[in-house]
Amino acid sequence: MRLFSAPQLNPASESGWRRRWFDIIHRTDTPPSRRFDLLLVWAILASVLVVMVDSVQRIHVAWASWFYVVEWGFTLLFTAEYVLRLLVVRRPLRYAFSIWGIIDLLAILPSYISFFVPGAQSLLVVRVLRLLRVFRILKLTRYIEESGVLMLALWRSRRKILLFLSMVVTIAIIAGALMYVIEGPAYGFSNIPTSMYWAVVTMATVGFGDIVPHTTLGRFITSALILVGYSILAVPTGIYTAELAGTMLRERRQDTRGCVVCGHEGHEAKAHYCNRCGHELPEPLEP
Amino acid sequence: MRLFSAPQLNPASESGWRRRWFDIIHRTDTPPSRRFDLLLVWAILASVLVVMVDSVQRIHVAWASWFYVVEWGFTLLFTAEYVLRLLVVRRPLRYAFSIWGIIDLLAILPSYISFFVPGAQSLLVVRVLRLLRVFRILKLTRYIEESGVLMLALWRSRRKILLFLSMVVTIAIIAGALMYVIEGPAYGFSNIPTSMYWAVVTMATVGFGDIVPHTTLGRFITSALILVGYSILAVPTGIYTAELAGTMLRERRQDTRGCVVCGHEGHEAKAHYCNRCGHELPEPLEP
């Protein structure tokens, strides 16, 4: 169930600066490591904000040179961090080719490429992927527990969701082909892929309105598609809710203590005595 | 509860090539049958992709002759498969008039018709129905279990969903008539069917925006319709989730112990005695 493997990395040498930096980077319970995490999170958020704001034409014209300097500051900082990570882990290549390692690289690579390759300006947008790095850092904090329950429920219902997605795609193709024949290119249903795009937009109740049916039959089929689509789109909510409720219920029921006298099980987590015979229960295990 | 009856077909002769092809087509646990299924799934997906891509005007102009050849290749392959299916089953007519038989026929018929009848080009779109055939093949794989739970919940809540749909249609008619009177043809509410189309689009929160209220009263009624509609549209999600949660719960609780005396199954997890004949049950296995 582990989508991203935790960096179980040991430093090359047990002592010295590698050991110290490994602890700063990978632990979360010492003051230096907390300061490091905090610095990194703020740097990431600030750098993403700069990328976003820099895309606004009016602001770009006025502040371009400032943003250029700031951006290189962030790039050098993240480069230093990346090199440091490579140095302190036992198997640097394994880190470099892990998901997080690639994301770390993508966070700095665009700046260097656009420096050497003049036309690669549009690549700079890749830098917003830096945002994903915030999740790695937050992952080590107290939110992991909640995230675990949410992810577990998602994982448990993966096949149902896949089945649901293939149903949606099938309906989109059939409805799209139908509307392509009925409405035709005159009303924007230019071809089947475009009609499928319309069908997905309609079924998911987004309804941009850039393409709309104009014929009576087309409108009738649209109404039917909406109602069918709505019923089907209730499915993932249903799947997920049911799975989540089950997961939460099971977590809550974790008490497995049995009464030594009557063997009754299923006590409340806080119970001290068996609720059937009144005998004392064993102490609950620490969670 | 079986929406599509499984093809329980026996070959005319117990041995020979019919027997071999029946196994290839209808079994899933031998290497040849797996290869057959895989070939078919890929052929179907490829042919649907060709239909879709061919509808794009730009691509059609450039590749029309290629697509023509490829399409006839698929048609001949599916025709061969259709004939083979007819030959190996015990009752060919029953297969031919079953849902799957008709879908198989619709997968190949449009190509032949458009070959003989010049004006029947728009019929070619029917070929996207081939996609449904993928479901038959996948049906025999491991997804059937998940699909079963989803379908069972859907089937159990069919009456509630029907009731809900008739409620939606009623509200759409009344709201549509109301808006037709209030807004009138000047703002696109040309007649009651059009207004009903608008009401469905609005209630289901699609909101294309091709028809919108302009008068104050119309906007007020729209707001009310949205809120009422939203509350009502929460119903199918609720129905489905509750039913699904129940189905999943029951499945999980299904104790697999059978009574040694009367063979009754489906006891509660905590039961010590068979609830039909009263005989002692075997100890439950540790989960």
Added chain:
Amino acid sequence: MRLFSAPQLNPASESGWRRRWFDIIHRTDTPPSRRFDLLLVWAILASVLVVMVDSVQRIHVAWASWFYVVEWGFTLLFTAEYVLRLLVVRRPLRYAFSIWGIIDLLAILPSYISFFVPGAQSLLVVRVLRLLRVFRILKLTRYIEESGVLMLALWRSRRKILLFLSMVVTIAIIAGALMYVIEGPAYGFSNIPTSMYWAVVTMATVGFGDIVPHTTLGRFITSALILVGYSILAVPTGIYTAELAGTMLRERRQDTRGCVVCGHEGHEAKAHYCNRCGHELPEPLEP
């Protein structure tokens, strides 16, 4: 919990034609009453269809005189039914002023008014309310059980839903006032009521697109409103689902038989023997 009181009406005379017609109208288990219901349902559906189709300008021009005749046929039929209902019930006035009595009257009144008052054409649309009468007839059939569960859950969560609606209206007013100040009349936010209409349309994820924010601040607030709105709109689904699941669970658990030997309760509805001590259980009551 009874939203519409069932017509518990006794005929004035115990025998004769009144008795016979009362049975035909109010019972559902005799062949004549079933034929009566069926006739009525089809007449209602046909008359509503005529009203709908007649509103289409093109069809109206061509078929106006035919529809006029057909419509008067339906009006006379429903008038006869209305008079009959008044005659056979013990307290005609009470029926006349009940919800169903008023709906029955509204089904026929517009035709007569438009006959005498020339300008009352738009009143004719009121005739679509006839559709509601179908529910009375269906109410007496097997769907009542499903409807009961749905209604019970709705009724149980009425206060939560009211609270939710007042939250939505409050947010709509505040967000509407905010957008009115930020965007102003230039971009369609002409006044607070219009802005409120926009806020409801946006929050409920309808999003017509007739009024959209154009300023950066307006777009930011819109994004926030959508996310807040979405979280809040998850509430009625949650309320309803939880209530429905509870209602369905409770219905399923209705078995209240206790074992006469060990007193254990909570057996399955189909259990014949106590699952704790194996003693025979009393017969379950008929539901």
Added chain:
Amino acid sequence: MRLFSAPQLNPASESGWRRRWFDIIHRTDTPPSRRFDLLLVWAILASVLVVMVDSVQRIHVAWASWFYVVEWGFTLLFTAEYVLRLLVVRRPLRYAFSIWGIIDLLAILPSYISFFVPGAQSLLVVRVLRLLRVFRILKLTRYIEESGVLMLALWRSRRKILLFLSMVVTIAIIAGALMYVIEGPAYGFSNIPTSMYWAVVTMATVGFGDIVPHTTLGRFITSALILVGYSILAVPTGIYTAELAGTMLRERRQDTRGCVVCGHEGHEAKAHYCNRCGHELPEPLEP
């Protein structure tokens, strides 16, 4: 869990007019206090209605002077109420800087400011915040119980909802940056913040249609975003429903029997012995 602390205020003097007015303002079970609450609720609703209606240009022109007078009437009434509240509570400053105190002040301040500062007309809209004051008054009534369950479930799922919101923002930033590069300013995706606004509007299925994709790749990504977004937006409904169902279940199961020895409450419905001290419990009441 208390979002708004209840006004636990004692009057400066135990007797006299302060005591009487404190009771009128803060109690709900005496006839004068009920009349006071009712008067206030109606005054608030009326004053908000005036603000709303006054924003309609056509009405403003015709009724401006009347609204001016009425508005000052409300302002004076609410000012009197505000002063009264300050006078009767033991710690006026604490009230003045509480959430409710600030809302009470905001309800009257705009009128006075716009009287002295000519250009502050747009500030008058702040007066719709008066509406929030209705909740304080209703808070003291029977709806508090329902509100409590809803709020408790919301509070319990706060971390999951926060996690969900950060997921939505992350996806919006990445999808926004992607669409900015693919579609570009030519089709309205002028910059990343605008693209993010589009991504939120699309993911939440609002779909205004003011900005829509035009390229094939853009439409493909939009379809993917909608499906991913829809699956993710099912999460808060799932979280909330599961939490609400759990909360409602727990409330319903709360056995009201207290242990006669240790006073512990909240036993399971089927418990025979106190699960804290092991003493026998009284027999449960019949439900």
